[in-house]
Amino acid sequence: MVDLRVKIGALSLANPVMPASGTFADGLAQIVPFERLGALVAKTVTAELRSGNPTPRVAEVEQGMLNSIGIPSKGVAHFIATTLPFYRRFKSPLVVSISAPSADAFADLAAQFNLPGIAAIEANISCPNIEEGGKAFAMSPRATDAVVARLRAVTGMPLWVKLTPNTSDVASVARAAANAGADALVVANTILAMSIDIETFKPRLGNIVGGLSGPAVKPIVVRMTYQCAKAVDIPVIGCGGISSAEDAIEYMLAGASAVQVGTATFLRPQAMLDVIEGIAAFCARKGIAKVSALTGAVGDADMAIDALEAVP
Amino acid sequence: MEALLPKVRPVPAASERNAADVTALVVAHASVNAEYRHLVLHAPDPAPRAVAGQFFHLECPQTDRDKPFLRRPMSVYKADPRAGQVEFLYKVAGVGTRGLATLACGHTLRMLGPLGIGFSLARDWRGIVVLARGVGLATLAPLAEMAAARGIGVSAVLSARGPAQLMSVARFTQIGARVDTVFDSDGSSAPDNVEAIMRRLVDGGRADAFFTCGSNRLMLLLQRLGRELSVPGQVAMEQQMACGLGMCFCCVRNFKVANAVISRRVCWEGPVFDLDEALSW
Ligand SMILES: Cc1cc2nc3c(=O)[nH]c(=O)nc-3n(C[C@H](O)[C@H](O)[C@H](O)COP(=O)(O)OP(=O)(O)OC[C@H]3O[C@@H](n4cnc5c(N)ncnc54)[C@H](O)[C@@H]3O)c2cc1C
Ligand SMILES: Cc1cc2nc3c(=O)[nH]c(=O)nc-3n(C[C@H](O)[C@H](O)[C@H](O)COP(=O)(O)O)c2cc1C
Ligand code: FES
Numbered sequence: 001m002v003d004l005r006v007k008i009g010a011l012s013l014a015n016p017v018m019p020a021s022g023t024f025a026d027g028l029a030q031i032v033p034f035e036r037l038g039a040l041v042a043k044t045v046t047a048e049l050r051s052g053n054p055t056p057r058v059a060e061v062e063q064g065m066l067n068s069i070g071i072p073s074k075g076v077a078h079f080i081a082t083t084l085p086f087y088r089r090f091k092s093p094l095v096v097s098i099s100a101p102s103a104d105a106f107a108d109l110a111a112q113f114n115l116p117g118i119a120a121i122e123a124n125i126s127c128p129n130i131e132e133g134g135k136a137f138a139m140s141p142r143a144t145d146a147v148v149a150r151l152r153a154v155t156g157m158p159l160w161v162k163l164t165p166n167t168s169d170v171a172s173v174a175r176a177a178a179n180a181g182a183d184a185l186v187v188a189n190t191i192l193a194m195s196i197d198i199e200t201f202k203p204r205l206g207n208i209v210g211g212l213s214g215p216a217v218k219p220i221v222v223r224m225t226y227q228c229a230k231a232v233d234i235p236v237i238g239c240g241g242i243s244s245a246e247d248a249i250e251y252m253l254a255g256a257s258a259v260q261v262g263t264a265t266f267l268r269p270q271a272m273l274d275v276i277e278g279i280a281a282f283c284a285r286k287g288i289a290k291v292s293a294l295t296g297a298v299g300d301a302d303m304a305i306d307a308l309e310a311v312p
Numbered sequence: 313m314e315a316l317l318p319k320v321r322p323v324p325a326a327s328e329r330n331a332a333d334v335t336a337l338v339v340a341h342a343s344v345n346a347e348y349r350h351l352v353l354h355a356p357d358p359a360p361r362a363v364a365g366q367f368f369h370l371e372c373p374q375t376d377r378d379k380p381f382l383r384r385p386m387s388v389y390k391a392d393p394r395a396g397q398v399e400f401l402y403k404v405a406g407v408g409t410r411g412l413a414t415l416a417c418g419h420t421l422r423m424l425g426p427l428g429i430g431f432s433l434a435r436d437w438r439g440i441v442v443l444a445r446g447v448g449l450a451t452l453a454p455l456a457e458m459a460a461a462r463g464i465g466v467s468a469v470l471s472a473r474g475p476a477q478l479m480s481v482a483r484f485t486q487i488g489a490r491v492d493t494v495f496d497s498d499g500s501s502a503p504d505n506v507e508a509i510m511r512r513l514v515d516g517g518r519a520d521a522f523f524t525c526g527s528n529r530l531m532l533l534l535q536r537l538g539r540e541l542s543v544p545g546q547v548a549m550e551q552q553m554a555c556g557l558g559m560c561f562c563c564v565r566n567f568k569v570a571n572a573v574i575s576r577r578v579c580w581e582g583p584v585f586d587l588d589e590a591l592s593w
Binding site for chain 2: 022027051057058063067268269
C-alpha cells in the first residue's frame, strides 16, 4: 500500500489532490465522494456582493479555455450561513478562498473566518489591488509582502497564498509571500489571455480578456512551480492544466507537495479521483512507498539553467 | 390555479439530484434534414430517467478537423427508462456538433446527466400551449408527451423556415395534440399571425400555461401575452456552458425578480425558468 498522505505545513492531507477554487461546488457531490479528496477548496468569497462579468464568460481555445467569470459573490454572511455548513458535512479539510481590493480589506475578511470547521485560508491575491491602480497584488513582491503581512497579523489559521502567473518574476513574489508569513503557496491562477472571432471581428469574451486554464498552461506553470519551490522553504501546491496522474506527478517532481485540479473537472467530473488512483498506481509500479517522496525529486542535480534562457 | 408554481418551486439541493457521467452506446444516428440530426443512445441509469426540459453534457468526439475542448449541452429529446434509451435532436452548428455528427452505430459517447431542472406541470391544468421553433422542438416534444400522460391537453404551434425544415410533427400528433404549423416561406410565421393563433387558443380555453424555448422573439411574444391574459409560463433557456454542474458560473442569464435584476445559472437553477421573470437576451 502506497502512503498517499502529505503535509502542508501543520495540516495533514489524506492525499495530495484537491480542487482548484472556482471550479468546485456542491453540484459535484452527485458524482465525486468528497471524503476521497485531499481537501475541499471553496470558490473565492469577497466581503461585498458582486455580480461578476458580462456573458459570454467562457470561450474554448486549443487545449484550454478562457474564462471571464470575475468573482461573483454572495458575500460573507451567505457563505457562513450556507456554503460553510454544506462543506462541514465532509471530513476532508476545508480551505476557504478569499479576495479583497486592499490589504486592509483582505485582513478584515480573513478575520471573519477564524471559525471552526475551516482548515486553511487561501488568499487569492491574483485580484486587482485598488492601492496599486488595479494591478494584482501578486504581480509585485512589495504588494504581496504588504497584504500577506496584514493577513498574518489577523489569522492564526494555516495561510495559503495563491499567486498569479501574470508576473515577470514569480520567484521574488514567492519569497515575499513566504517571508511575510505564508504557510504555503498555490501556484498558480489563470494566465491573462484573449481570443477573437475572426468571422464577426468580436472578442470572444464579454469582458474582452480573460484567464486561460487547462492543458495549454501546464508547461508554464510547471516551470513556475519549480522556480517557486526552489525559492522558498514552505510547501508549494501546483495548479494549472492538471488532468491526469501523470500531470500531477510532473508537478510534484518540480517541487509541489500537493496539487489542485480545475478545468479538468469540467471535462471529466471524476478527474480528481482518476488522478488520486493514478498516483497510487504509479508509486506502486515505481516501488515508491510514500507519495511525498516525489516532491522536488526532479533529477536536476547535475544540471543548470542558462542565464539567457531564464530571463523572463 | 397554481399559477405561481414555477416561482415558488425551490431549487433542488445537490443531494436531491441524480446526475452521473455514463458511457452510452450509439444505436441509431441519422439526418432529419439538411441541418438536424437525430441521435439514439442506449445508456445506463440514471440517464434514461431524464425528464422533459433536462439536459446532458456531451463529450463530443474529436476529428482531424475539429477538437472540441469543453462538453456541449443538449436537451433530452426523448428518454425511455424501460428501453434504457436517451435521444437527442441537434443542429450541426460548429466544432462540437460536427464532431458529434461523426458518431456511428456501435460507437460510445460519454455523457453527464440528467442535468438541470425540467418543466413542471400543475395538477389542475387542463391544457397547455407550446410554441416551438428550431432546436426548441427538441426540448418541447418530450414536454408534450409528459403533459399528455397526465391527461393535460396539448396545443402546439410549430414554426419553421419552410415545410422541409419542420420536424417532429408526429411526436405531437401521436399524443393527440392539436398542431398548428407556421412557416417563414408563406409568411404565416409572422409575429402578428402567431399572436392571433395564441389568442384563439387562450380564448378557446386551451391555455392554462405557455411553454417555449430557444427563440428570444417568441419568448418576448409569449411573455407579453402571458402578462396581458394572466397565463403563466415557462421558458427553457440556453447559454454557453463549461461545467454543467453549477460550479463555474459561466452560464448565467439575467432575470427580473421583484424589481431587481438577478443572475441565475442556466445549468443549475434552469434551464427551465419562469416566463415572467425572463429577460430578453
Ligand atoms: C440546456 C441546453 C440545451 C440545448 N439543447 C439543444 C438541443 O437539444 N439541440 C441543439 O441543436 N442544440 C441545443 N443546445 C445548443 C447547443 O448546446 C449548441 O448549439 C452547441 O453547444 C454548439 O456547439 P458547437 O461546437 O457545434 O458550435 P460552436 O462553434 O461552439 O457554436 C456555434 C454557435 O452556437 C452558439 N453556442 C455555442 N454553445 C452554445 C450553448 N451552450 N448554448 C447556446 N448557443 C451556443 C455559439 O455562440 C455559436 O453562435 C442546447 C443548449 C443548452 C444550454
Ligand atoms: C471558471 C473558473 C473560475 C475560477 N475561479 C477562481 C476563483 O474564484 N478563485 C481562484 O483563486 N481561482 C479561480 N480560478 C482559477 C483556478 O482555480 C486555477 O487556478 C486555474 O484554472 C488553473 O488550473 P486548471 O488549469 O487546472 O484549471 C478559476 C478558474 C476557472 C476556469
Ligand atoms: S455551466 Fe458551470 S455553472 Fe453552469
